[in-house]
Amino acid sequence: MPLDLKQKALENFLRYVKIDTQANPKSDETPSSKKQFDLANILVKELNALGLSDVSIDDNCYVMATLPTATGKSSPAVGFIAHMDTAPDASGANVKPQIYENYQGQDLDYPGDSSLKLTVAENPELKTCIGHTIVTTDGTTLLGADDKAGIAAIMTMLEYFKENPNAPHPTIKICFTPDEEIGRGTKFFDIEKFGADFAYTIDGSLPGEINKETFSADSATVTIKGKNIHPGSAKNIMVNSMRALSEVIAKLPQNMAPETTEGYEPFIHPHELSGTVEESSCLMLFRGFDDETLVKEKEILEGIITEVKARYPNAEFELKVEPSYRNMKEGCLKVPQVLDILEEAAKEAGANPYWAPIRGGTDGSGLTAKGLPCPNIYHGGSNFHSRTEWLSADFLAMTVQTLINMAKLIN
Ligand SMILES: [Zn+2]
Known part of the structure; x- marks a missing residue:
């Protein structure tokens, strides 16, 4: 049976959000909270099980791995990056995901806090999710779609290539970073060791917003x-x-x-x-x-x-x-093909892509400034850093498809 991208991505996502990885802005250490290693070590195990090469984790909690090209063609190496930590703004402990299959556009309640409601009036994007599988919190914590949806998308793409050894892809470099939420995601990022010619963070929101500009x-x-x-x-x-x-x-x-x-x-x-x-x-x-x-x-x-x-x-x-x-626009515009690949892959995945400026920074702004162009991709989540954070598993699957399409286009 072929891999069901949606089911697999959702399974991965639910496994990762249950691990508390909240960053601690008061710590000067990297990672700022030791518990980020709890997720990092699981990802190392899973990357090894998927047969990736050069799987590594360093003292600062950066996880890296390589999926060598399937065709042996000398295409550029593409990097995919997501962050493991969650924001200090709301608790990330004991996340209890609530799953609504075949969502019909109704307002949603929270079993853990009856005063809280996820309303369509405040979240008009929910109207684009009719028939989707929606995941919310129980109202007591954040969900962690930011950025465990990014991690789940990357891991599901890797599973797809394992199951489809003849599907074309270039050399793919993976990195999972700590402490993005407290602005230190690229502090100890070893770009040389990473070895990608260009990269993408999967740390956006709903499809098809894609980003080449930050504050x-x-x-x-x-x-x-x-x-x-x-x-x-x-x-x-x-x-x-x-x-x-x-x-x-x-x-x-x-x-x-x-x-x-x-x-x-x-x-x-x-x-x-x-x-x-x-x-x-x-x-x-x-x-x-x-x-x-x-x-x-x-x-x-x-x-x-x-x-x-x-x-x-x-x-x-x-x-x-x-x-x-600094804004990553200048660095990204130097390599227009990096932007074209993303836009084309998103179109093919049915995401109706459009470029929007991010009113914030990403790991990509830091990496682009250091010479690794790094635009940003959606992952299907919304309302970050809050107890009303939610995710569409269908949009998460669309993200996985986008990554697979990108690999095909680059190859
Ligand atoms: Zn994020």
């Missing part, structure tokens, strides 16, 4: 030093750094906030705040799609600081800006 990102920290004294005798002496900082935040442009922007619109986002009378600081995120936008955002913040400083002459203001990641 460019800087982190800005505003620190203000004031002057503390007993409030009973503070007149004309106290300088309250929290008041000064709140004025800075209040002056940030309202039309440049995450909550008021979409598409290609940039934002400045106050992300973390701490303070006492003596000293306060705020971490702000600069986001845009090119370097010029980030420079402009810095100028806006500098202008605001100058204004507020005039009102607080006895406070000290400091602004520190550090780069986070």
Whole structure:
């Protein structure tokens, strides 16, 4: 019997989401949580069982493997990448997937939290899933489709090639990374060892969204030093750094906030705040799609600081800006065939592909910056980092088919 891609991919997916791999942003180690090895070690076993070559896992929890070309043709080596960790925003422990076969467009309840509902009104994409198998959480955890659906898609593609030894494919390089959710997925990624000529992350959302652009990102920290004294005798002496900082935040442009922007619109986002009378600081995120936008955002913040400083002459203001990641567009456009292959394979899989900018970063932005072009592919999940995360197993199967088609096109 031929491999049932949907059933196999769903089985793989359900096995992986039950393993807790939540990343820990407070740790400086890699992986940030030891439990990411629990999934990594299982994947190593499965890759070995599938007969892949060079299966390895390193101390930082990067899993790599090679499926040598079936035809012996000297086509380029393609890489497929997915991340093993889940976001710190919601628990990833004891995930209890709820499966709805032949979904009919209804709102869905959660057995673990009756106050929560997955509604079609808030998730209009569910209307494209009539007849699909939908997987949700029980309402108490995230699902982990981000990015275990990516891992399941890759593993199912490998199973397909094992079952179909005559199906054409080039040399395929696999990597499963730790800590993508806390922005460190490519920190110890050994591109040379990986050995791919170009690669794709399977870390998107619903088909047919495909991505060759991400945000460019800087982190800005505003620190203000004031002057503390007993409030009973503070007149004309106290300088309250929290008041000064709140004025800075209040002056940030309202039309440049995450909550008021979409598409290609940039934002400045106050992300973390701490303070006492003596000293306060705020971490702000600069986001845009090119370097010029980030420079402009810095100028806006500098202008605001100058204004507020005039009102607080006895406070000290400091602004520190550090780069986070860069848009992968430029690196991807240098190799248009890498984009064409993806678009064609998605079309053949029936995914109606369209290019959309990602309002965030991916492992691909880091890898593209280091010289490995790496666009991003859907995997069939939605509502990431939340207890309402869900997946369509049919869209997951479409993803597997897309990867198989890509391998055929590259070969
Ligand atoms: Zn992800």
